[in-house]
Amino acid sequence: MFGFCDDPSALPQWQWFACYLTSGTHLAFYWSFGVVMLLLAVVAPLALAMGMLGALALRARLAPVNLIGKGYVNLVRGVPDIVFFLFVPIALGQGIEWVLHQINCPDWDQPIRQGNDFIVCREAKMPPVGASAWARNVYGFSMAVIAFALVFGAFVANTLYGAMRAVPKAQVETAEAYGMTPGQAFRRVVLPQMWVYALPGLSNIWQILIKSTPLLFLLGIQDAVYWARELGGAKTSLYKYPHPDWRVWYFLVLLVFYLFLTWGSERIFGRLTERLSRGQATAEGERQRRRKAAP
Amino acid sequence: MKKLTLAIAALALGTSAVAAQDVVRMGTEGAYPPFNFINDDNELEGFEIDLGNEMCERAGLECEWVINDWDTIIPNLVAGNYDTIIAGMSITEARAEVISFTQNYKEPDPSRYAALVGTDPSVIESGVITTQSNTVQAGYVAESGADLIEFPTPDETIAAVRAGEADAVLADGDFLRPIVEESTDLEFIGEPMHIGGGVGMGTRQSDDELRETFDAVITEMKEDGSLNELLVRWFGEDTPLF
Numbered sequence: 001m002f003g004f005c006d007d008p009s010a011l012p013q014w015q016w017f018a019c020y021l022t023s024g025t026h027l028a029f030y031w032s033f034g035v036v037m038l039l040l041a042v043v044a045p046l047a048l049a050m051g052m053l054g055a056l057a058l059r060a061r062l063a064p065v066n067l068i069g070k071g072y073v074n075l076v077r078g079v080p081d082i083v084f085f086l087f088v089p090i091a092l093g094q095g096i097e098w099v100l101h102q103i104n105c106p107d108w109d110q111p112i113r114q115g116n117d118f119i120v121c122r123e124a125k126m127p128p129v130g131a132s133a134w135a136r137n138v139y140g141f142s143m144a145v146i147a148f149a150l151v152f153g154a155f156v157a158n159t160l161y162g163a164m165r166a167v168p169k170a171q172v173e174t175a176e177a178y179g180m181t182p183g184q185a186f187r188r189v190v191l192p193q194m195w196v197y198a199l200p201g202l203s204n205i206w207q208i209l210i211k212s213t214p215l216l217f218l219l220g221i222q223d224a225v226y227w228a229r230e231l232g233g234a235k236t237s238l239y240k241y242p243h244p245d246w247r248v249w250y251f252l253v254l255l256v257f258y259l260f261l262t263w264g265s266e267r268i269f270g271r272l273t274e275r276l277s278r279g280q281a282t283a284e285g286e287r288q289r290r291r292k293a294a295p
Numbered sequence: 296m297k298k299l300t301l302a303i304a305a306l307a308l309g310t311s312a313v314a315a316q317d318v319v320r321m322g323t324e325g326a327y328p329p330f331n332f333i334n335d336d337n338e339l340e341g342f343e344i345d346l347g348n349e350m351c352e353r354a355g356l357e358c359e360w361v362i363n364d365w366d367t368i369i370p371n372l373v374a375g376n377y378d379t380i381i382a383g384m385s386i387t388e389a390r391a392e393v394i395s396f397t398q399n400y401k402e403p404d405p406s407r408y409a410a411l412v413g414t415d416p417s418v419i420e421s422g423v424i425t426t427q428s429n430t431v432q433a434g435y436v437a438e439s440g441a442d443l444i445e446f447p448t449p450d451e452t453i454a455a456v457r458a459g460e461a462d463a464v465l466a467d468g469d470f471l472r473p474i475v476e477e478s479t480d481l482e483f484i485g486e487p488m489h490i491g492g493g494v495g496m497g498t499r500q501s502d503d504e505l506r507e508t509f510d511a512v513i514t515e516m517k518e519d520g521s522l523n524e525l526l527v528r529w530f531g532e533d534t535p536l537f
Contacts (some may be wrong), residue, residue: 024337090374097375116373116393117501122317125375129317133359220363230326230333233450234457236473238328240335245454 008241020241029227033257036213036224039145043209046149051156058161069157076154085215088147089140093126100124137221144219152209159201164190166197168281196276196285203269207262228254318357319505320377321347325362326448327470329529330383330494333362342529343381346400349521350512366429366447369393372497378505379498383467385431385491395500397510399493400522402535406432408485409471410456410463416484422462425452431491432465456481469530 004011005019020026057069076084101112101124108121122129127139167190175185216223232247277284323331323343331341339360351358361377372380372394385403386396408419418424420440426432428445436443444461446452452464453474464471468487475481496513498506516522523536 023335025333025335028337094374114501117499118374119501120375229448229450233448234453234474236328236477238332238473242477245457247454
């Protein structure tokens with residue numbers, strides 16, 4: 001990055017560090033924090049959507065829908081996350097290739113599974129043969145997003161389901177007495193009010209989601225933890241910037257990053273709770289009302 | 296159906312519809328200097344990278360490198376995520392049951408124990424030995440009397456010895472040599488010994504064509520001495536040559 005970096009071994013300390021901290025691998029390390037944030041930004045709304053669908057399925061009176069909802073929520077919550085993160089991308093990846101194989105190569109005569117190998121025709125490869133590294137990264141990242149959304153969606157579903165039931169029943173009955181259909185009562189009374197009950201649970205899930213992002217490494221994505229381990233390890237003079245084991249410093253940076261992220265989101269959740277409690281029949285809503293009434 | 300194909304084509308940004316020659320994807324670990332490692336410019340470097348590029352050029356193949364964890368390097372080859380493994384992998388019977396190997400492109404290199412300076416060599420039989428997981432060395436220690444601690448990356452095994460977590464590390468001499476030579480706190484203990492066969496390139500068992508192509512190139516490079524040149528450049532004058 002700097003002109004004087006050509007021969008780092010001869011540099012004074014501060015310049016050595018300036019070069020070291022701007023090396024190609026370090027830039028990748030800094031970028032990986034962006035990847036983590038991007039994952040969070042994409043997964044959060046998706047998991048919320050999955051959760052909403054799951055919660056609605058749990059509420060559904062139609063037996064098959066209800067069964068699907070129950071099956072999804074209980075299955076995902078009952079299996080260790082890590083197993084799901086390993087299972088989903090492989091199963092989904094091979095599933096997609098299998099389907100494409102059936103569509104594109106109907107006259108293929110060899111078996112797909114040959115001993116240990118999983119072989120589909122050239123047209124069924126996913127990502128396609130010759131895809132750029134960039135396209136492959138996007139594909140891998142999407143797989144990760146799907147796995148995260150599936151797992152966290154199940155937890156969100158249960159939280160939202162509980163929150164929907166926490167809205168006082170009397171209010172729904174009143175709404176229906178005024179002539180609203182069950183659907184209208186749900187949209188106008190339950191949906192706007194449930195969030196205050198869901199927030200503590202959602203904030204829990206969000207914190208756990210933040211702390212799960214190092215699992216990205218399992219899915220072959222070079223996240224911040226991967227780079228911290230890679231960069232922190234002792235380096236011989238085969239490398240441009242030889243140094244002893246510095247992992248403790250790199251992990252310290254990670255620690256600060258994750259703490260900062262969780263602390264920041266905790267504050268945002270605090271604000272949200274305050275905002276959503278306004279006028280609610282909850283302890284916090286009651287407190288706000290009293291504060292306002294006091295002279 | 297058309298739509299689906301179209302959508303997939305759109306997904307593959309930067310794809311030429313029909314490539315004359317498919318790109319051969321080469322899987323490597325990128326954490327095992329001097330065989331293969333990621334240098335400070337975030338590029339792959341090492342003996343196997345030079346060798347792989349040379350082989351592809353000679354075979355007229357277009358190759359691209361893929362970095363994959365050591366522990367899942369065989370499953371991902373078998374699943375078709377890449378087409379070859381070229382990652383300092385010793386040819387063993389157990390591995391040959393799952394994947395195919397080309398002939399070796401590097402003679403078996405003696406494995407060595409390294410420990411903190413002053414460590415009693417008896418730890419080899421009765422101490423705690425660390426290795427990278429799923430390596431020939433891990434298999435060897437598991438059958439010896441010593442206790443085994445495995446780590447997913449070779450780098451962590453060295454750190455474990457330095458931290459006192461393990462008494463010694465058992466690894467390829469080629470990997471340990473630069474580390475021991477440049478450090479003041481580590482030394483070799485015990486005798487070098489041969490575990491496993493030479494290092495070869497792995498391919499899927501159903502992919503005979505690719506294996507034969509690379510096999511032919513390795514033979515050619517052994518005969519014209521270019522392989523020896525690479526070996527000397529990366530492993531020094533003392534390395535066994537062909």
